Amino acid sequence: MPDGTLLSLRQITKRYGSLTAVDGLSLEVQRGEIFGLLGPNGAGKTTLIHCAIGLLEPDGGEVVLSGGNPREPRVRAHMGIAPQVLSLYELLSAEENLSFFGKLYGLDGRRLAERVASSLAFVGLESRRRDAVKNYSGGMQRRLNLAAALLHDPEILLLDEPTVGVDPQSRNSIFDNILALKREGRTIVYTTHYMEEAERLCDRVGIVDHGRLLSLDTVQGLLASQGGLPRLVVETGGREIELFSADPLGELNRLAATAPIDRFRLEQPTLEQVFLNLTGRTLRD
Amino acid sequence: MSAILALAAKDLRLLIRVKSGLFFAFAWPLVIAILFGAIFSPSGTESRRMAVALADEDQSAGSRDFAALLAKSADFDVRPASRVESIGLVRKRQEAAALILPKGFGEASQQMFHGTPPKVEVWIDPSRQAEGAMIQGLLFQIVMKGFQKKMADTGAMRAGLRQSIEEVERSKAPPGQRASTARFLESMDRALGEMPAASGAGGGGQGAQWEPLSIEQHDVAIQQEGPRNAFEITFPQGMLWGVLGCAMAFAIGFVSERTHGTLLRLQMAPIGRVQLLAGKALACAVACLAIEVTLMAIGRFGFHVVPHSWALLALAGVSTVAAFVGMMMLIAGLGKTEQAAAGVGWAVMMPLAMFGGGMVPLAFMPHWMATAGTISPVRWGILAFEGALWRGFSFQEMLLPCAILLATGAVCFAIGTRTLRLS
Numbered sequence: 001m002p003d004g005t006l007l008s009l010r011q012i013t014k015r016y017g018s019l020t021a022v023d024g025l026s027l028e029v030q031r032g033e034i035f036g037l038l039g040p041n042g043a044g045k046t047t048l049i050h051c052a053i054g055l056l057e058p059d060g061g062e063v064v065l066s067g068g069n070p071r072e073p074r075v076r077a078h079m080g081i082a083p084q085v086l087s088l089y090e091l092l093s094a095e096e097n098l099s100f101f102g103k104l105y106g107l108d109g110r111r112l113a114e115r116v117a118s119s120l121a122f123v124g125l126e127s128r129r130r131d132a133v134k135n136y137s138g139g140m141q142r143r144l145n146l147a148a149a150l151l152h153d154p155e156i157l158l159l160d161e162p163t164v165g166v167d168p169q170s171r172n173s174i175f176d177n178i179l180a181l182k183r184e185g186r187t188i189v190y191t192t193h194y195m196e197e198a199e200r201l202c203d204r205v206g207i208v209d210h211g212r213l214l215s216l217d218t219v220q221g222l223l224a225s226q227g228g229l230p231r232l233v234v235e236t237g238g239r240e241i242e243l244f245s246a247d248p249l250g251e252l253n254r255l256a257a258t259a260p261i262d263r264f265r266l267e268q269p270t271l272e273q274v275f276l277n278l279t280g281r282t283l284r285d
Numbered sequence: 286m287s288a289i290l291a292l293a294a295k296d297l298r299l300l301i302r303v304k305s306g307l308f309f310a311f312a313w314p315l316v317i318a319i320l321f322g323a324i325f326s327p328s329g330t331e332s333r334r335m336a337v338a339l340a341d342e343d344q345s346a347g348s349r350d351f352a353a354l355l356a357k358s359a360d361f362d363v364r365p366a367s368r369v370e371s372i373g374l375v376r377k378r379q380e381a382a383a384l385i386l387p388k389g390f391g392e393a394s395q396q397m398f399h400g401t402p403p404k405v406e407v408w409i410d411p412s413r414q415a416e417g418a419m420i421q422g423l424l425f426q427i428v429m430k431g432f433q434k435k436m437a438d439t440g441a442m443r444a445g446l447r448q449s450i451e452e453v454e455r456s457k458a459p460p461g462q463r464a465s466t467a468r469f470l471e472s473m474d475r476a477l478g479e480m481p482a483a484s485g486a487g488g489g490g491q492g493a494q495w496e497p498l499s500i501e502q503h504d505v506a507i508q509q510e511g512p513r514n515a516f517e518i519t520f521p522q523g524m525l526w527g528v529l530g531c532a533m534a535f536a537i538g539f540v541s542e543r544t545h546g547t548l549l550r551l552q553m554a555p556i557g558r559v560q561l562l563a564g565k566a567l568a569c570a571v572a573c574l575a576i577e578v579t580l581m582a583i584g585r586f587g588f589h590v591v592p593h594s595w596a597l598l599a600l601a602g603v604s605t606v607a608a609f610v611g612m613m614m615l616i617a618g619l620g621k622t623e624q625a626a627a628g629v630g631w632a633v634m635m636p637l638a639m640f641g642g643g644m645v646p647l648a649f650m651p652h653w654m655a656t657a658g659t660i661s662p663v664r665w666g667i668l669a670f671e672g673a674l675w676r677g678f679s680f681q682e683m684l685l686p687c688a689i690l691l692a693t694g695a696v697c698f699a700i701g702t703r704t705l706r707l708s
Contacts, residue, residue: 053553077555085546089295091302103291104554148550 006031006066006156006187007052013060014047014211021047023211024061029156029189034182036202037191038271040281044211045191046084049160052189053081066155077105080154082145084161084191090134094125094144097133098151105152119147123177139170146177156187163197175200195271205271207278214278219271226277227269235263288556292564293571300534300572310531311576315583318523322516322588334362335420338371338380345391347403352386354431360423372408382420383408394431396449403428404499411504421500428498439477446474512675516588518646520580521670525605525643525663527576532609533630535569536616539705540626562614562702569613573606592673597683601669604690608662611694614701637661642668662693 007029014022022044029035037045050056052063054070068075088097098116102108107115120126123143133141142162149157159178163171178201181188192198198205199219206216215226229244232251236259245251248266255261276282300306339355341348356363364380371383385406393403405424409417450470453463512518542548551561581598584590592598616633620626638644640654641663658664669686672678 055549055552073555073557076553079553081550081553083546083549083553085549087546087550089299089547090545091299092295096298100291100295101550101554104288104551104556106287106555108287 004030007189008064009048009052009061010064011061012048012051012058012063014044014051014056014058021211022051022058025208025211025213026061027206027213027216029187031187032185033203034178034188034190034201036198036205037189037208038193038195038198038205038275039191039208040193043193043208045208046160047211048208049081049158049189049191053079053158077152078154079156079158080149080152081158082142082149082160082162084164086141086145088133088141088144088148091132093130093132094120094136094147095129097144098148101148102151107152115151115153119151122150122180123147124173137167137170139166139173142166142170142174143177146174150181156189157181158189158191160191161193162190163192163194195275199271207271207275209275209279215274222271222274223269226274227271228273228277230269231267233265233267234261236261238262288554288560289564289567292551292561293568296535296538296565296568297572299538300568303534306534310527310534310572311579313530314523314527314576315580317526318516318519318580318584319588320519321522322514322519335360335382335416335423336362336364336380337420338364338366338374338383340366340368340371340383340385341390342368343386343388343390347391347394348386349391350431351390351394351403351427354427355384358423358427360426375408375410381409381416384420384424395445396452402499404501407500407502409502409504417502421502424500425498443474443477446470446477450474512671513591514589516584516590517675518671520584520588520590521667521674522643522646524577524580524602524670525641525666526638527580528573528605528609528666529634529638529643529663531573531576532569532613533616533627533634535565535572536613536620536630537623537626539565539613539617540620541623544622562705565617566610566614566698569610570606573609574602577602577606590674593675593677594673597678597680598670598673600683600687601666601673604669604687604694605662605666607694608666608690608697609694611697611699611701612662614705615697616701618701618704638663640664641666662690665689665693 005028009028010026012022012025013020025044025048027035037048039045047056051058052065052070054063054065054072054076057071063070065075066078070076070079089100092100095116098119099112102112102115116129117126120129123146125140125143125147128136128140133144136144142165146159146162149159162178163174166174175197178188178190182201190198190202202219204216204218205222207214207222215222217225229246230248232243232245232248234241234243234252234255236255241255243251252261252264272282300310337355339352341352352363352365355361364374366374366383368383368385371380371385374380375383383406385408387404387406390403390405393401396402407417407420407424409420450467453467453470456463458466542551581590581602612634616626616630619629638661640658641661642658643663645654665686668676669683669690672683672686676682
């Protein structure tokens with residue numbers, strides 16, 4: 001594993017009967033980056049994450065996390081995960097949940113109390129720490145799910161669709177948390193099917209569909225290589241003209257010289273476009 | 286180890302948070318034990334007559350009259366027997382008390398207002414002192430009835446009084462007491478002469494140090510055979526119901542962890558499968574033991590459920606817990622969802638409880654049912670508890686039920702952990 005690589009997946013294959021959920025997929029996650037796994041529901045992201053954390057044993061390939069096999073408990077201690085399914089005890093309070101999870105990671109006494117307090121403060125739930133989780137909103141539960149992942153101060157954080165089903169306010173709060181973690185230099189693997197989240201948060205993005213990695217690059221790199229040309233839409237003389245051009249301003253000037261322009265708009269390529277170009281369908285299909 | 290303890294503490298905390306689960310784990314078995322114990326208690330349904338054995342060693346007219354009065358009494362259910370038999374019946378708790386009318390009872394009963402009163406020996410279980418006091422009161426009542434009868438027969442009464450006056454004059458009592466007793470008896474005699482049909486007397490013993498009956502109470506060392514009360518049958522049943530309910534609650538809770546995703550986080554923690562399963566088993570075992578201890582404490586201090594051996598009771602308790610922790614794991618392994626686990630669990634547990642003596646006490650079961658019940662760990666659990674409570678099992682006799690319980694636990698645990706899909 002090259003220096004700076006924290007997580008390495010090599011030719012990972014996972015099958016469920018006749019269904020191949022992950023098909024020979026390879027990628028590496030570097031220290032300090034936010035790595036996005038973008039793909040529609042059912043693309044194989046969660047299966048891939050479960051292989052990465054040692055929960056599932058791949059049928060083929062190898063996973064290396066912090067130099068070890070995540071199937072071993074001591075290697076798993078290097079990572080924290082916020083699963084897509086909320087993994088919290090609803091009858092316990094936030095504080096009780098975190099204390100329990102902390103003990104599983106070997107925390108105790110003052111260190112445990114400090115980590116519980118700082119994790120709750122980080123996600124803005126310290127004032128509700130004694131409330132039973134069942135009384136939390138969906139967004140608050142998602143934030144607590146994130147706090148549970150951070151509790152033991154892991155090297156790498158795996159966030160599996162961390163904003164599913166949350167209100168805009170909680171989503172922004174979670175984004176702020178993730179950006180704060182990025183500033184701390186934390187390594188994060190972030191799976192989502194929301195392209196705007198990947199664009200906003202991720203340093204590099206791997207686009208996954210049908211268990212395969214279709215493309216992997218920085219957001220700008222993907223847009224440049226797979227997004228196609230900017231789209232210029234011009235309304236003139238009661239009709240709409242659509243143009244794809246590397247020089248939209250030049251095209252606009254040329255059109256203005258021939259006819260009066262009533263209205264125009266310029267659309268830059270997005271990851272949605274990248275996905276469409278790569279798969280022939282949209283992320284939400 | 287700290288991870289296992291943390292897992293167990295978390296599960297126990299969750300158990301406590303679900304009030305309905307807590308009720309069915311702790312309170313419901315207690316309700317069953319007390320309710321059925323009260324229903325099966327003789328005092329609840331049967332005659333309130335006190336069962337006594339009577340040994341008439343005097344065989345005189347006086348003692349036979351007394352025995353007849355006892356037999357006619359609405360307060361006593363009398364079984365005639367010899368002295369040895371009577372005391373033996375009390376020892377075996379087949380009779381509440383043994384009443385012995387010793388030699389000289391009849392002669393003494395003829396004396397009125399002086400001399401040695403007729404003596405009755407009352408042999409009783411020392412733990413039933415309250416009943417002893419009640420028996421004494423009832424005996425005095427019966428004696429007074431006899432006295433009343435004598436007073437109604439004026440002729441016999443006057444003959445008795447004259448005999449008593451002669452005996453008083455011959456006695457060695459202090460002259461003052463002799464004279465006053467004689468004067469009292471003479472005035473009684475005169476009064477009876479003036480009232481030939483006198484009906485009843487006021488029991489004029491005042492002034493004389495005389496009592497109509499002398500009761501000598503003795504304690505009988507109890508030889509245990511059978512339960513001392515119905516609660517000794519229903520409390521083992523209650524404990525088994527509690528343990529069974531607890532195992533079901535933990536099995537469903539385990540499945541719930543899988544369906545709600547919390548098991549995923551547990552598996553991602555740096556703990557192994559063995560630790561995870563051990564934590565679950567420990568929590569279930571602690572809760573089951575707590576139920577047993579709670580019920581036993583209430584039984585001991587509230588309902589006279591007393592083990593003949595605390596050590597054997599502990600062995601029975603631990604063996605039963607081991608069996609049901611194993612069954613908890615098996616049910617958790619069989620159920621894919623909470624509903625499936627509950628369905629499978631109760632479908633298995635109810636027949637086991639039914640045939641195992643959880644509903645009908647083992648002692649009252651038809652033979653075929655008792656035979657069928659041998660496959661049920663509930664039966665062996667109840668038998669082990671009863672063995673330690675009232676069946677008087679030795680350590681060797683306890684080995685069979687306890688070994689079956691431990692083996693059941695081990696097999697179920699092994700199958701359960703193999704079939705349990707954690708993810």
